[in-house]
Amino acid sequence: MARTYLDYNATAPLRAEARDAMIAAMDVVGNPSSVHGEGRAAKTIVERARAQVAEAVGCKPQEVVFTSGATEAARVLSMRPEGCDVFVQDTAHDALWSHLDLSNVAERPFGPGHTLAMGLANSETGVVSEIPDRLDGQFAYGVRRADYLLLDVTQVVGRIPFSFSWSGADLAICSAHKLGGPKGVGALIVRQGLDIPALATGGGQEMGRRSGTENVIGIVGFGAAAEAAMQDLADGKWQQIEKLRNILESSIEESAKETIFVGKSEKRLPNTSCFASSGWKGETQVMQMDLAGFAISAGSACSSGKVRESRVLRAMGYDAEVAKSAIRVSLGPETTEDEIYRFAETWLKHWNKHRARAA
Structure with missing residues (x-):
């Protein structure tokens, strides 16, 4: 049937462009952190993918932190000091809601201040939310006020026009597989100048924000899918x-x-x-x-x-x-x-x- x-x-479904890019990346044997030629070759294709994702999200390449997906990227919400709350949109994805009641686990939070976390487009209904304006340095959320804004743009990128740079957000999360990339890779977008603790500590990869050897094949697939998705949108x-x-x-x-x-x-x-x-x-x-x-x-x-x-x-x-x-x-x-x-x-x-x- x-x-x-x-x-x-x-x-x-995995895009042909992503599949082809990933197959080619399988022949790149180096570790992106290595300084020899093979390592530099791996680093080059990771950075090309970073630029492709940045173009799709509407941010600077240095603002893109590769993760295992949007759920891992949302862990940044747990990295807040005591007394600094996270206000979560009532229709937001569970990846955001799961951090609502977490205690402080960060030695170096990106606070002080409250954070508003919201989905720009709801995965169940498709309803697109209005991005709140920053007034007097804060975002209004009902009667509450937040100092930082995190947007879940997982369902948005490559489907409707969006640019992190004009959104006013401080942080954003997204996943590759929603736009035809591989599963198990995503990104945390961090506004330039915003200091956050590492999602994972270790060797200091991803500009010190997410340690661990990069998933080169997945990242390359993410970049290729992002570029193809933006072409679909433009067409x-x-x-x-x-x-x-x-x-x-x-x-x-x-x-x-x-x-x-x-x-x-x-x-x-x-x-x-x-x-x-x-x-x-x-x-x-x-x-x-x-x-x-x-x-x-x-x-x-x-x-x-x-x-x-x-x-x-x-x-x-x-x-x-x-x-x-x-x-x-x-x-x-x-x-x-x-x-x-x-x-x-x-x-x-x-x-x-x-x-x-x-x-």
């Missing part, structure tokens, strides 16, 4: 993807008018549709569509395979019934119009069966 992949927000590829997303929602809404499309009236990522049919569990829908040959999800993929009520939808004000019934369809550059129509047709067949059983 032919498979249709519609879960790009969980991970994107208008994501505008075409948005048209497909709109076709999907129109096709479903035409027959299943009571379907709730989350964030439809708000600014969203062009590829993401989160919708719910109250009373029909999202977990059931995911399994039924999987058996029919379509890969979708019911929320974030970072819960070790668990499907549960969406914390994000509850935070947005939806009741538990809707939160349990939501699924996410996320498209990518390889998605075709035929796949969208076939998915809508298949989903509606199962929706009609569900309605018949519930009647």
Whole structure:
């Protein structure tokens, strides 16, 4: 049975450009920290990738710290002094929420001051948040004020225009595999001049901010994928993807008018549709569509395979019934119009069966 992949927000298929770059990097035998020719060759391709990622994120190359992914990069939130809180956006990813109650573990925090951590685009709903302005040196978060801003731009880079340099943020986190790079590599972006403790201590790699021999092959793949993703964005590829997303929602809404499309009236990522049919569990829908040959999800993929009520939808004000019934369809550059129509047709067949059983 032919498979249709519609879960790009969980991970994107590896781009050909990234695969080719990684295969070539396998023949570079040197350690980037070595001073001999082989080491310099490895260092050269790592620095080229750093420049490619910097171009995609809109920052300076020296502001890019390579990590094992966005989750590791978010560890910077735990490096704060006692009394300096982290305020986390209620719809933020668990990678940010997990640092909310951690105690001080840093000898040299990047404080003093409070930090606001937020996702620029939500992975479950695609809703894009407004970046708060810095007023009198602080960011407003409800009634609270923060001195530093960390943005999770994992779902944003290569999909919508973004530049770290104009965002006003102090820190940002992202992952390679969301834009067609390999899994297990990401980056922490640190505003030039901001002094932070090391994510990992040891040999002092990554400008002393993340020790450990660099994952050269993964980093090179990250750089190649970032460059290719930005070319897609410049070529208008994501505008075409948005048209497909709109076709999907129109096709479903035409027959299943009571379907709730989350964030439809708000600014969203062009590829993401989160919708719910109250009373029909999202977990059931995911399994039924999987058996029919379509890969979708019911929320974030970072819960070790668990499907549960969406914390994000509850935070947005939806009741538990809707939160349990939501699924996410996320498209990518390889998605075709035929796949969208076939998915809508298949989903509606199962929706009609569900309605018949519930009647």
